[in-house]
Amino acid sequence: MNRLTNPFEFEAATKLSPQDIVEYYCDDFNFSRFVRSTRNVFFEGERGVGKTMTLKYFSLPIEALKPKCDLAICCIYISCQTPLNYRREDELLNEYRAAAVSEHHFAIQIMQSIISEMARAENLFRSIESEAFIESLENWIGVEIPRSANSVWQNIEMALQVVSRNAERSINTSELEPFYKIAMSFANGVIPLLKGLKALPELAGSHFSLMIDDAHMLSPRQTLLLNSWVSYRDNTLFSFKVASTKSGRFNRRTASGGGILEGHDFVKVDMLRPHQNKNSDFGKLAEKIVSKRLIKAGIRNTTPLEFFPEHPSVLRELKTCENEVRQEAIKMYGEDDKKTIGDHVYKHTRARFFQNRKPQANLPVYAGFETISRLSTGVVRALLEPCYRMFDAAVSESDGDTPESIAPTVQDKIIKGMSQSKWNWIKEELPRVVECTTEEATQVLNIFEQLATLFQHRLKNHKSEPRATVFIITGSSESQKKLKRLFEISHEAQLLFSYSGPAKENSKRVRHYVPNRMLWPVRGLDVYDRHAKVSISAEELVRVANGGKITLKEPNKNQLDLFGEENCES
Amino acid sequence: MRVLITTASWEDRFVLGCKKLVEGSDISSAIVFYYQEYERQTLEARKTLGSYSANIDMEFVSLSFNDTAASWKAANSTLEKVSSNSSILLDISTMPRELIWQVLSTVDHFSDVKIVYHQPESYGEWQSKEPGRPRVVYHLGGISKLGAPTCMLISAGYDLERVIQLMLHYEPVRTVLCVQSGDAYKNEESRLEYARICKEMTGFDIQRVEINAFATDSGLADMRTALASLEPDSHNILLCSLGPKSASVALYLLHRQFEHTSLVYAPSNSFNIDYSQGLSKTIVFPLSKREGL
Numbered sequence: 001m002n003r004l005t006n007p008f009e010f011e012a013a014t015k016l017s018p019q020d021i022v023e024y025y026c027d028d029f030n031f032s033r034f035v036r037s038t039r040n041v042f043f044e045g046e047r048g049v050g051k052t053m054t055l056k057y058f059s060l061p062i063e064a065l066k067p068k069c070d071l072a073i074c075c076i077y078i079s080c081q082t083p084l085n086y087r088r089e090d091e092l093l094n095e096y097r098a099a100a101v102s103e104h105h106f107a108i109q110i111m112q113s114i115i116s117e118m119a120r121a122e123n124l125f126r127s128i129e130s131e132a133f134i135e136s137l138e139n140w141i142g143v144e145i146p147r148s149a150n151s152v153w154q155n156i157e158m159a160l161q162v163v164s165r166n167a168e169r170s171i172n173t174s175e176l177e178p179f180y181k182i183a184m185s186f187a188n189g190v191i192p193l194l195k196g197l198k199a200l201p202e203l204a205g206s207h208f209s210l211m212i213d214d215a216h217m218l219s220p221r222q223t224l225l226l227n228s229w230v231s232y233r234d235n236t237l238f239s240f241k242v243a244s245t246k247s248g249r250f251n252r253r254t255a256s257g258g259g260i261l262e263g264h265d266f267v268k269v270d271m272l273r274p275h276q277n278k279n280s281d282f283g284k285l286a287e288k289i290v291s292k293r294l295i296k297a298g299i300r301n302t303t304p305l306e307f308f309p310e311h312p313s314v315l316r317e318l319k320t321c322e323n324e325v326r327q328e329a330i331k332m333y334g335e336d337d338k339k340t341i342g343d344h345v346y347k348h349t350r351a352r353f354f355q356n357r358k359p360q361a362n363l364p365v366y367a368g369f370e371t372i373s374r375l376s377t378g379v380v381r382a383l384l385e386p387c388y389r390m391f392d393a394a395v396s397e398s399d400g401d402t403p404e405s406i407a408p409t410v411q412d413k414i415i416k417g418m419s420q421s422k423w424n425w426i427k428e429e430l431p432r433v434v435e436c437t438t439e440e441a442t443q444v445l446n447i448f449e450q451l452a453t454l455f456q457h458r459l460k461n462h463k464s465e466p467r468a469t470v471f472i473i474t475g476s477s478e479s480q481k482k483l484k485r486l487f488e489i490s491h492e493a494q495l496l497f498s499y500s501g502p503a504k505e506n507s508k509r510v511r512h513y514v515p516n517r518m519l520w521p522v523r524g525l526d527v528y529d530r531h532a533k534v535s536i537s538a539e540e541l542v543r544v545a546n547g548g549k550i551t552l553k554e555p556n557k558n559q560l561d562l563f564g565e566e567n568c569e570s
Numbered sequence: 571m572r573v574l575i576t577t578a579s580w581e582d583r584f585v586l587g588c589k590k591l592v593e594g595s596d597i598s599s600a601i602v603f604y605y606q607e608y609e610r611q612t613l614e615a616r617k618t619l620g621s622y623s624a625n626i627d628m629e630f631v632s633l634s635f636n637d638t639a640a641s642w643k644a645a646n647s648t649l650e651k652v653s654s655n656s657s658i659l660l661d662i663s664t665m666p667r668e669l670i671w672q673v674l675s676t677v678d679h680f681s682d683v684k685i686v687y688h689q690p691e692s693y694g695e696w697q698s699k700e701p702g703r704p705r706v707v708y709h710l711g712g713i714s715k716l717g718a719p720t721c722m723l724i725s726a727g728y729d730l731e732r733v734i735q736l737m738l739h740y741e742p743v744r745t746v747l748c749v750q751s752g753d754a755y756k757n758e759e760s761r762l763e764y765a766r767i768c769k770e771m772t773g774f775d776i777q778r779v780e781i782n783a784f785a786t787d788s789g790l791a792d793m794r795t796a797l798a799s800l801e802p803d804s805h806n807i808l809l810c811s812l813g814p815k816s817a818s819v820a821l822y823l824l825h826r827q828f829e830h831t832s833l834v835y836a837p838s839n840s841f842n843i844d845y846s847q848g849l850s851k852t853i854v855f856p857l858s859k860r861e862g863l
Contacts, residue, residue, distance in 0.1 A: 011773050015743060081741055083806045083832050084714040086706040091639040112716040161716050168713045388772065431700050432731035433738070437839065438700060 005402075006395075007297030008290075008388035010381050013052040014079065018062050018120075023296055025057040026288040032058065034269050035241055036073045038207050040230045043243040045271030046494050048381025051243040054271075055211040061120035069124065074206040075241075078113040080217040084164070085109070089171050090221055099255065100183055101171060102221040107184040108164050110210065111141070111193050112157060118197070119153030125200050128152045133199055140196035141189060186229055194237055208238040215244040221255075228254040231265050240266075246491055246498070272378045272497050286373040286383050293387075299402065308390070310368035311408035314353075321352040350526050351466035354459050357524075366415040366521045367408035374527045375415065377497055377517045389414045419521040426495065436489045443486055443545035448495060450550040451515060452523040454534070457552045459525060465532035469525065470514050472503075472533050479538035486545060487513075495519070501533075572597050572657040575649075575673055578604035578612040578619070578630075579664035579845075585615050586849040587663060587688035592623050597659065599627035601648055603669060606634045611843065633669070635837065642708050645669060649676040657682040659854075667811050667818045668835040671707050674822045674857070683857040685819055691848030698838035698845075701732050704739050704810070710825060710833040714806055718830070719743040721800040722808045723793065725783065725817040726750075728760050730767055732812055732836055737774055740808055740834075744775045746796045748789065750813060751780040783814035786855075790820035794827075802828045810834040819857070 013021065034041045035058045045051050056062060059077035063069050084105045090098035118125070127133060129152060137156070138145050145152075145159045163182050170179035184190075194208050218226065230240050231254050252260050262268050290304040299307070322345060329344035357364065366375075376383035393410050394403040425433075426448065431441040451471070459466050473480060490496035494516060501512040517527045544550050574597045578584060591597065602619065604612050609632075620628060631648050633641035649672075652658070658677050662670050662685055677683050722742040726733050726749050737745055749764050761780075768776045779796045781789035800807055809831050811818035825831045 009772070012741060014741070015773070081720065082714065083706070083711060083720060083808065084716070086740075086808075086832065086834075087711045088638075088705060089708055089711075092642060092708060109716065116717045157717065164716055165713050168711070172709050172711070172713075174709070385772075429731050432729070433701075433735050435701065435703055435839075 005297070006388055006391050007293040007299065008384045008391055010048075010384035010388060013050075013056050014081075016056075018065055021053065021056050021062055022065055024289075024292060025053055026285055026292060027057075031269065031271070034267065035075065035209065035211070038073070038209075038235045038239050040235070040240045040266035041242070042266050042268045043241065043271055044246050044268065045243075046245050046379065046491065046497065048379040048494075049271045050380045051271055052213055053380070055213050055241065055243060058209075059211065060117040060124075064121035064124050071124070071202055071206050073209050074203060075209040075211055076110075076114050076117050078110055078210060078212050080212060080214040082109060084168075085217055085219070085222070087168075087171070088219065090219065093176075097176060098221060099225075100180070100185075101176075102219060103185045103225055104167055104179070104183040106218070106222045106225060107186050107189045108160060108167070110186075110190050111184065112160050112164075114190075114193060114197070114208075115153055115156045115160065119151065119157065122151065122153060125202055127200060136199050137193070137196040140192040142192075186225070191237070198237075207236070209241055210238055211241040211243070213243045215242045220251075223251065224253055224255040227252060227260050228256060231258065231260050233265065242266075246272075270499055272499055282378050283370070283373055285380075286376070287369070289380065289383065290369070290387065293384075297402070299404075302405065304369045307405050308367070308369040308372055308387070308411060309405055309408060310371075311365040311412070314365050314367070314408075317356075318349060318353050321356065322349045325349050325352050347465070347467075347530065350528055351459060351462075354524070354526055355466070363416065363522065363524050365408060365412045366527070367411035371415070371527055372411070374529075375517050375521075377514060379494070379497075382494075382516075382518065386411075386414055386418060389418070415518075415521050419518055419523075422495075422516065422518050423522065426493075430489075430493060434489055434493045440486060440489055444489055444493075444495065446547060447486065447490075447541060447545050448515060448519060450544040450548075452519065452525065454536075454550045454552065455520075455525050456523060458534070461554070465530055465534075467526050467528065467530045468532035468534050469517070469520065469529040470512050470533045471536050472510050472512055473538050473541070474535050475538035475540075479542050482542050483538055483545070571599065571653065571655070572659060573652055574600040574626075574659045574661065575677075576600065576602055576661035576663075577665040577669065578602050578616050580608070580611040580615055580843065581664055581690065581846050583688040583690045583846060583849045584612075584664050585618050587661065587686070587852060588619055589622060590688075590849070590852060591659060591661070591686065592626065595659065597623075597626055600629070601652075602628060602630045603633050603645065603665070604630060606632055607636065608841070635839075638668075638705070638708075642672065645672055646676070649673060652677070654680050656680065657684070659684050659686055660857075661686040661688070662815050662819070663688040665815075666835075666837075667815070668707055668837070670815075670818050671710055671822050671833050671835075674819070675710060678822075678826070678857065685816075685855050685857055687816055687853045689850040689853070690846030691850045693846050694842045694844035696842050698729075698841050700839040701735055702837040702839050704736055704834050704836045706808075707833045707835050712806075712825065712832045713829045714832075715804070715830045718804055718806050720808060721745065721805045722810065722834075723797055723800060723821075723824075723831075724748065725781070725789070725793070725811045725813040725821060726760075726764065727813040729812065730760065730763050733764075734767065734771070736810055736812075736834070736836055737771065737776075742774075742808065743805075744800055745777070746800060747776060747778045748781045748793055748796060748813065748817070749778060751782050752784075781817070783817040783820070788814075788816040788820040788855075790823055793817070793820055793824060797824055797828065797831075802830055805830065807831045808834045810836055812836060816853075 031054050035054060043051050055077055058075040060074055087105060090102045134145055134152060143159045143163060146155045148155055166182055167179050170176060197203050260266060287304050294307060325348045326345050329341040333340045372386055373383060390406045390411050393414060394406045426445050431438050455469050458468060487496060497514045498511050500509045503510040512533055520527050572595060574591060604616060616630060631644055633644055658680055660673055720740060720742050721744045722740060723746045724733055724736060726747045747764055749761055764778055768778055781792040783789040807830060809821045809825055811821050825833050
């Protein structure tokens with residue numbers, strides 16, 4: 001079908017028009033207050049969590065489209081996904097030359113991005129055509145700006161292009177002398193440009209927020225440079241907002257051998273929102289995103305929950321389970337202890353639904369908006385993809401008519417198909433898509449297979465927290481080191497997500513690991529996991545990675561907490 | 571003075587191909603690159619080569635897949651010594667594409683450069699696996715057009731997952747996949763697979779074109795047409811070769827013509843010891859006649 005008619009198209013934010021970004025973006029105050037601040041902020045999150053969309057939404061050209069355009073914080077979007085950043089000639093040079101070449105590429109790119117963003121918001125600025133402004137800017141950046149019939153911004157871009165082209169020609173031929181004469185740096189290029197722009201009355205009181213996207217694509221040297229700039233600490237004129245994937249986590253060292261400290265030099269924001277009940281941050285955001293998409297496609301008078309309904313038979317069975325569990329709780333705790341009864345019902349109703357299923361029964365039906373939302377594991381792109389496929393399938397089934405809702409059977413078919421594909425992908429394609437050896441790919445598969453086995457066993461047998469599918473790692477640091485590479489691969493492949501969460505003791509924080517929930521439907525697991533976490537020793541996971549079977553403990557009736565795990569409500 | 575430039579391999583076609591060239595032409599010296607990671611596997615072949623080319627001034631140059639900068643420098647210092655009056659026989663059969671491009675960029679102003687490709691009798695079940703992180707080749711990154719979107723032109727082979735990996739890595743706004751035409755080997759199967767991924771990779775704008783990398787111009791004319799569709803004046807274009815080796819020569823020539831293009835190498839971390847068997851025919855073609863520029 002025509003992709004434009006599918007409201008759940010999940011184009012990368014870089015490919016959306018400014019108008020589409022305004023229409024699709026769902027403001028999340030948790031992030032916007034960080035973007036529009038004068039502090040240095042590092043945003044971390046895997047592909048598809050919405051990093052680019054968030055940065056783009058606050059960028060100057062989009063700000064110019066908003067009814068209440070506010071230039072107190074002037075946000076400049078700077079992508080690191082550019083051919084200039086892919087260049088690696090610095091690796092062939094001595095330290096001094098390498099640093100100069102790396103900084104030049106990075107600085108000229110930032111300058112070009114600033115000018116390009118200004119050009120796309122040119123309706124905001126009135127006095128740019130004045131000769132005084134152009135001359136002043138020339139003095140600031142030390143580059144002659146042509147006076148052609150083009151706009152001032154186009155002329156400045158042209159001047160920067162000439163500098164960059166001449167520098168690249170020099171680098172391509174290894175004749176670096178011409179390069180040194182024109183090389184740009186942060187101190188002699190970017191800062192003077194920002195100061196020069198402050199001559200515009202509209203920007204006189206502005207703070208520049210330089211938003212570096214896809215920073216994991218920077219070379220190691222450029223990462224050191226960026227950290228050095230972050231360490232300036234004087235955030236009067238500018239600050240950095242740096243977005244990168246967690247798997248491409250980069251170091252915090254600076255070019256001078258120092259380091260930058262979280263809380264001191266920068267604030268770190270984890271963009272993965274792991275808990276996804278409908279009242280959680282991500283649950284609400286998911287609903288907003290899908291509502292907006294439906295409205296934009298002209299599908300009105302419906303909510304995401306109505307558009308993606310649950311299967312009636314599942315709802316009936318859940319109701320039966322709820323009654324059954326409630327009666328048990330009343331027997332155990334007495335009728336008056338309403339809170340304990342409520343907790344027990346919440347914990348065990350869905351688990352009972354899965355426990356009551358006969359071993360030979362088919363997999364349950366997976367449908368409903370909340371199921372889809374949870375399957376995304378907090379990744380916006382993973383929320384839109386099943387919606388896209390479901391919409392496509394529904395349109396095909398209805399001979400091209402816009403559906404009023406997506407039948408639960410259609411949803412179920414798509415979800416199980418995607419779930420199976422995810423397992424097939426690990427088995428067959430992982431070493432081809434993520435940089436890893438075949439042996440490492442097999443170890444990753446072994447871990448996820450055995451985690452599925454563990455969670456299935458818990459779902460059927462565990463007395464306290466049967467629905468836990470989040471885990472933490474304990475055990476020796478040596479074993480944890482052995483797992484590190486496998487976890488990096490899993491993160492990069494988006495099979496595993498992680499976030500820092502509370503530990504049971506001492507108000508410490510520990511890393512919580514959340515497997516991609518799309519793996520669970522074909523394993524018959526509940527995707528409505530609880531906030532509980534399973535504690536697994538690193539030694540056990542190393543053994544499992546190498547082909548061992550995970551240890552499954554039989555339930556002990558006298559003990560609620562059976563598997564050595566912690567249960568933590570957060 | 572005729573200089574053979576080749577890369578040592580354990581494949582039959584390396585020793586058999588070199589023998590054929592040595593017996594059939596007046597080679598006076600040879601530069602034989604070999605990779606430390608496969609030093610043991612290529613030892614026998616290198617010894618054999620030395621034994622039947624006693625009258626040839628032979629230089630074995632050690633490179634490493636794990637140290638690309640040191641390898642580039644080692645290859646460069648060797649190639650710089652070759653006189654531009656020399657006739658070059660560049661055997662690309664077992665040479666990694668990154669090295670092919672480095673050699674071509676050093677010798678392409680020489681008056682006599684011939685490219686040699688030895689076809690094997692058959693291929694193993696698989697050729698390479700475990701792709702590494704793609705990278706732009708040193709000094710062949712072209713001239714970036716600041717702020718312009720990035721497109722890709724990929725000469726695609728049978729391994730479609732490497733194509734997917736490339737696109738996910740660079741996130742191009744548009745991609746042209748050049749797939750091999752004709753009925754040979756697994757062509758039909760791979761064309762169907764590519765048709766499938768073009769449909770499934772939502773969010774990517776992919777155009778599929780058929781080329782014949784074994785035509786007299788190595789598919790250059792078709793690839794140039796494909797490149798034009800990516801509007802090279804307003805985009806940065808990454809050129810990547812995963813398909814037939816001869817297409818990598820055509821991509822080099824395209825890069826030389828269009829300054830906003832960069833040559834990208836997609837490495838593999840593992841090669842099949844049974845990569846190919848035997849030696850079938852040998853194709854030799856002059857670099858200049860293939861240009862068509």
